[in-house]
Amino acid sequence: MKGPDEWDGRELPGSPGERPRIPSPRSAAEDHGPLPDTPPVPVADPVTDPFGTLPDAGPGSEPPAAPLPVPDPDPAPPxxxxxxxxxxxxxxxxxxxxxxxxxxxxxxxxxxxxxxxxxxxxxxxxHPADSLDLDPLLRSRVLEGCLGRRPARIPVPDWASPYDAETAKLDALLRDMGEAEWRAPVRLRWFEGERPVERETTVAGVMGHLMAVDGLVATALGLTDPLGTAAPPGTPDPLIRTETFWRAADERENPLAIHAPWRDQSYALMRQVSFAGSKVAELAVPYGDFRLALRDSFLDRAFECWVHAGDIAEAVDYPYVPPAAGHLHQMVDLAARLLPSALADRRRAGLAAPPQRLVEAGAPGRTLHLEVEGNGGGHWYIALDSPAALGTPDRTVAHIALDSAEFCQLAAGHISPEEAAAGQNGERDAIRDVLFATASLSRL
Structure with a gap:
């Protein structure tokens, strides 16, 4: 083996014949002092650091634990x-x-x-802007709409529709009242002779009055009398029947007990006339010293139901609306048709001027033109000299114009004839007699 300076004569790569240059051996690194500590080359672990981002502690060392995720300072709820x-x-x-x-x-x-x-x-x-109370006319409007699309097999007669609507309105009012409101005082007003009359009762007393007088219509139709064996014999006077019912009702502890019987009676009346139809329209219903055909009696009961429902609503501070225009017109028409008879009754009692003597029998007498304005109004010609005659426009001697609401208040006895703000033109005596005859239509 040759030393570093010896050459064995073989040709080495390079220029031909040129002695090759061999670098001198380098000194070891340890000859210049101790070696510095150098960190080991990191080796990526395929399990804990698949992307080679974590440093390796070297052979035999445990891989560092994976860093914990930093929690969100304000995590969203699930x-x-x-x-x-x-x-x-x-x-x-x-x-x-x-x-x-x-x-x-x-x-x-x-x-x-x-x-x-x-x-x-x-x-x-x-949180509605309007009241959640149901419109009292909702039932009648729904029935009207349903009957208009598909007629009922047993329709309600037109002359009974106002009573059906007004009893439904009053029933809706009574459903919202508690026992204390049933005991609230109610002032009933009507007109007798030349002066207004008042009587105080309760809400329960008003309903007893309506039920007792409606019983006259019920018995005429063959239904049970609400007074039962306590019904006074003889002439079925509404006032006597009402006082009889009030005396019996004094023994009741709960005033609400009158609501269900009154409602059942009104339902029974409507069912009876709906099944009977036009066959019973002219059936006579006695009211003491006068009679009404059943069709007019239902209008009379509808009018009184509306008037007394207004009395109840006023006593308990509850809003109440008048009847629909068509129903109100029928009620006003009934009052206008009853005026000649009411005027004749006042003359017999000496409370009105005597009629004008007719030149010949059957000749048309004087006529008063009654104009009722507003909702449910119209024009009527009232015969002044004979209750059996019909008024004619060519014999008009006076004219009265009244708002429909005021005319109804006058016919209910809630305002006196002097208080009625009527437009008047013509014979003063005829105007006065008709206004007082209108007020005399009222009764308890």
């Missing part, structure tokens, strides 16, 4: 919690933090956004 808060959010009952979380969630969750919209619409129904 979906199920936010969904459970939608009801409170719709009612504006959430805290500020909950409200912010819910509204942020609604921008990302379509199902919760739809549910929130439905809940907000439902909350709007809980």
């Amino acid at each position: 979906h199920r919690i936010l969904k459970s808060l939608l009801g409170a959010w719709a009612l504006s009952a959430c805290s500020a933090e909950e409200t912010a979380a819910v509204e942020a969630h609604l921008t990302d969750c379509a199902s919760c956004a739809d549910e929130a919209l439905r809940l907000r619409d439902a909350v709007g129904l809980l």
Whole structure:
């Protein structure tokens, strides 16, 4: 083996014949002092660091633990919690933090956004701008609409429709009243002779009065008399029947007990005339010293039901509306048709001027033109000299113009003839007699 400076004569790569240059051996690194400590080359672990990002501690060392995730300082609540808060959010009952979380969630969750919209619409129904009380005329309007599309097999007669509507309105009013309101004082007013009359009772007393007088119509139709064996014999006078019912009702402890019997009686009356139809329209119903055909009796009962329902509503501070225009017109028409007979009764009692002597029998007498303005109004010509005659426009000697509401208040005895703000023209005596005859139509 040759030393570093010896050459064995073989040709080495390079220029031909040129002695090759061999570098001198380098000194070891340890000859210049100790070696520095150098960190080992990191080796990536395929399990703990698949991407080669973690340093290796070297052979035999344990790989460092994976770093823990940094928690979000304000994590969003899960979906199920936010969904459970939608009801409170719709009612504006959430805290500020909950409200912010819910509204942020609604921008990302379509199902919760739809549910929130439905809940907000439902909350709007809980705070309506108008009253939730049902319109008392709702029943009559619904019936009218239904009957207009599909006639009932057993329709209600036209002359009984006002009674059906007014009893339904009064029934709706009574359903909202408590026992204390049933004991509220009610002032009943009517007109007798030349002066107004008043009597105080309670709401229960008013309903007893209506039930007792409606019993006259019930017995005429073959139904049970609400007074039973206590009904006074002889002439069926409405006042006597009412006082009899009041005396029997004094023993009752609960004033609400009158509501159900009155409602059942009104239902029975409507069923009876609906089945009978036009066959009973002219059936006579006695009212003491006078009689009314059944068709007119139902209008009379509808009018009194409306008037006394207004008395009850005034006593308990409850709003009440007048009848529908068509029904009110029928009631006004009945009062206008009864005026000649009422005028004749006042003449027999010496309370009105005598009739004008007719030149020949059967000749038309004087006529008063009654004009009722407003809802349910119209024009009527009242015969002044004979209750059996018909008024004619060519014999008009006086004219009275009244608002429909004021005419009804006058016919109910709630205002006196002197208080009626009537437009008047013509014979003063005829005008006065007709106004007082209108007030005399009222009774308890």
